[in-house]
Amino acid sequence: MAQVVLDHVTKVFDDQVMAVDDLTLTVGDGEFIILVGPSGCGKTTALRMLAGLEKVTSGRIAIDGRVINDVSPRDRDIAMVFQNYALYPHMTVFRNLAFGLRQRKVPSREIDRRVHEVSEILGLDELLKRRPAQLSGGQRQRVAMGRALVREPKAFLLDEPLSNLDAKLRVQMRAELKRLHQRLGVTTIYVTHDQVEAMTLGDRIAVLSGGKLQQLGPPQDVYDHPVNVFVAGFIGSPPMNLLRANAVNGRITAGDLQLDIPGLADGDVVVGVRPEMLRPAGDGLPAVPFTVDVVEPLGDEIVVHGTVAGRLAGSGADDQIPATGSGAELATVTARFDPQLRPTVGDRIPLRIRPEAVHVFDARTGEAIR
Amino acid sequence: MGRLRRALASDHVAGWAFIGPAVLLIGVFGILPIVWGLVLSFQKSDLIDPNTPFVGLTNYRALAHDHVLRIAAGHTLVYTGVFVPVSVIGALFVAVALNRKIHLIRFYRTAVFVPVVASTIATSIMFLWLFDAQYGLANWLLGKIGVGPFGFFDSPRGALYAIIAMTVWGWVGFDVIIYLAALQGIPHELVEAAEIDGASRWSIFRSITVPLLGPATLLLVVWSSINALQLFDEVYFVTHGGPPPYNTAVVVWWLFSLAFRLGAAGYAAAIAYVLFLAILVLTMVQFWVGNKVVHYSS
Numbered sequence: 327m328a329q330v331v332l333d334h335v336t337k338v339f340d341d342q343v344m345a346v347d348d349l350t351l352t353v354g355d356g357e358f359i360i361l362v363g364p365s366g367c368g369k370t371t372a373l374r375m376l377a378g379l380e381k382v383t384s385g386r387i388a389i390d391g392r393v394i395n396d397v398s399p400r401d402r403d404i405a406m407v408f409q410n411y412a413l414y415p416h417m418t419v420f421r422n423l424a425f426g427l428r429q430r431k432v433p434s435r436e437i438d439r440r441v442h443e444v445s446e447i448l449g450l451d452e453l454l455k456r457r458p459a460q461l462s463g464g465q466r467q468r469v470a471m472g473r474a475l476v477r478e479p480k481a482f483l484l485d486e487p488l489s490n491l492d493a494k495l496r497v498q499m500r501a502e503l504k505r506l507h508q509r510l511g512v513t514t515i516y517v518t519h520d521q522v523e524a525m526t527l528g529d530r531i532a533v534l535s536g537g538k539l540q541q542l543g544p545p546q547d548v549y550d551h552p553v554n555v556f557v558a559g560f561i562g563s564p565p566m567n568l569l570r571a572n573a574v575n576g577r578i579t580a581g582d583l584q585l586d587i588p589g590l591a592d593g594d595v596v597v598g599v600r601p602e603m604l605r606p607a608g609d610g611l612p613a614v615p616f617t618v619d620v621v622e623p624l625g626d627e628i629v630v631h632g633t634v635a636g637r638l639a640g641s642g643a644d645d646q647i648p649a650t651g652s653g654a655e656l657a658t659v660t661a662r663f664d665p666q667l668r669p670t671v672g673d674r675i676p677l678r679i680r681p682e683a684v685h686v687f688d689a690r691t692g693e694a695i696r
Numbered sequence: 697m698g699r700l701r702r703a704l705a706s707d708h709v710a711g712w713a714f715i716g717p718a719v720l721l722i723g724v725f726g727i728l729p730i731v732w733g734l735v736l737s738f739q740k741s742d743l744i745d746p747n748t749p750f751v752g753l754t755n756y757r758a759l760a761h762d763h764v765l766r767i768a769a770g771h772t773l774v775y776t777g778v779f780v781p782v783s784v785i786g787a788l789f790v791a792v793a794l795n796r797k798i799h800l801i802r803f804y805r806t807a808v809f810v811p812v813v814a815s816t817i818a819t820s821i822m823f824l825w826l827f828d829a830q831y832g833l834a835n836w837l838l839g840k841i842g843v844g845p846f847g848f849f850d851s852p853r854g855a856l857y858a859i860i861a862m863t864v865w866g867w868v869g870f871d872v873i874i875y876l877a878a879l880q881g882i883p884h885e886l887v888e889a890a891e892i893d894g895a896s897r898w899s900i901f902r903s904i905t906v907p908l909l910g911p912a913t914l915l916l917v918v919w920s921s922i923n924a925l926q927l928f929d930e931v932y933f934v935t936h937g938g939p940p941p942y943n944t945a946v947v948v949w950w951l952f953s954l955a956f957r958l959g960a961a962g963y964a965a966a967i968a969y970v971l972f973l974a975i976l977v978l979t980m981v982q983f984w985v986g987n988k989v990v991h992y993s994s
Contacts (some may be wrong), residue, residue: 399892
């Protein structure tokens, strides 16, 4: 176990593409940290620099206080699980697990002991004589994990290790990963674009975009208090609804939505509301008319897509679909309702929005105002 | 009329129209000579006299008493035993050296492949100059370090090895291209995973690269063995089986000499058939052993 530090780390590729831009991050001893962001945000490059598979253009990477910028991957004492597992196809599971130990000249009796210990933890006992091609996706994933575990390294690096599994297995393996980390307590840096994994697995999450660190903090903090429009739009599924608005004398107007937020400076802003904060309004309360487009029943809740008057604001996290309609400007928003409500397409539902549930961002900089 | 049109429009006719030219070529230049060769091996023939009496197994029985054939078979085995490993292993190292992003890499790759497309006569003339006992560049260079001069093609003991050197140079480019393609098929992640696992470069080469090149190696070993057992051109052009009497005589050169110079085409055909069977058996054994040790990625 170890503390991992990235200190003002930058990576510029030969074609002058800036993959990671001045990333500073300290991963505590035994911490499980998630690097999350959309494709091309630099998260995998950051991980590969940690592994020693990419050279650092500038900055410093240190493990337990020892700068490892120029240390070869084999001497860093870290283990990595690749997205496609990278199991040696010509070796049995046993030999895959033992390979790293053999390279480090570990005595064969010790290799045997550690391989069997790890295979017991991961339920690989029965598979030790098989080759990767004879394994299912989930089994391969476990072997890849086992290959990392058996080395007892200072830190684990995991590059989207669950992305090749089907949805059900992914949920199962997610829990298994968390259990493993709780049991072993190894410093873990986990890269994903899936913010459900980010929310559920990490002690802290680091949200990256365009190679830059956008926000770092415990998952719930990042969810509750996104520091900018990008984080607001990226973290959360379905994502936060973002609408262009105007603030005058402490009153925000976005289409039919009007909210009083005392002390707010005049100017263009973006308002953000989480889908679960949109509730059907009771009679007589101020409300925003919402027309139902698509209904997605999920069992425990219903995700409803529809339109309200207003203009969408892009977060840069996703391509947003503009609302189609005639006449007035419409914005697509998403709400999460109780399953008892059973809305149908075409319903016009008045939505209530509590002012304290609204996030406000500067329209120009994207930074959170409140 | 209608029946003829229907017949012409059938899939049968279209199918034969497509494969007809290939069938004709293979039939005339492939199957016909094979069958004729087999018939010839049971006849006494000098390829001129139309009278070719059937002699049964006489030609095959004569093989056992052919002193030159025994020498030629020995040379062929030595040649194959040296040429195959040297060319395949050499190609592996050259391919690994060329499998990287370095300046002028395309030029280097082309340079390695050029000898493969050069004609055997051109290659032979070049090597006759290079290995000339008095004026050759090889002897001049060796002289600089105080070694030699050597006779190379004129040397009874060294001529066969000079031919090996020449043919390895001429063929290694083909093997390199096959290996380069196979190397590029090895996922880079495997090498990275091995690096992180603590493997040295040599260990990665030995434990990851070489095993994953298994199918290409098997192909090259089989292919090179078949070619080596049929060595002819270089011996024919450069040493004519010599230095005398038979220091570079190989099986195909001997059967060619028998058929077209010594008027024993029937007997030569029997040698050709035995050689064919030997190659067939060797190839089957190589595939059988190879398939046990080679890993094919699924």
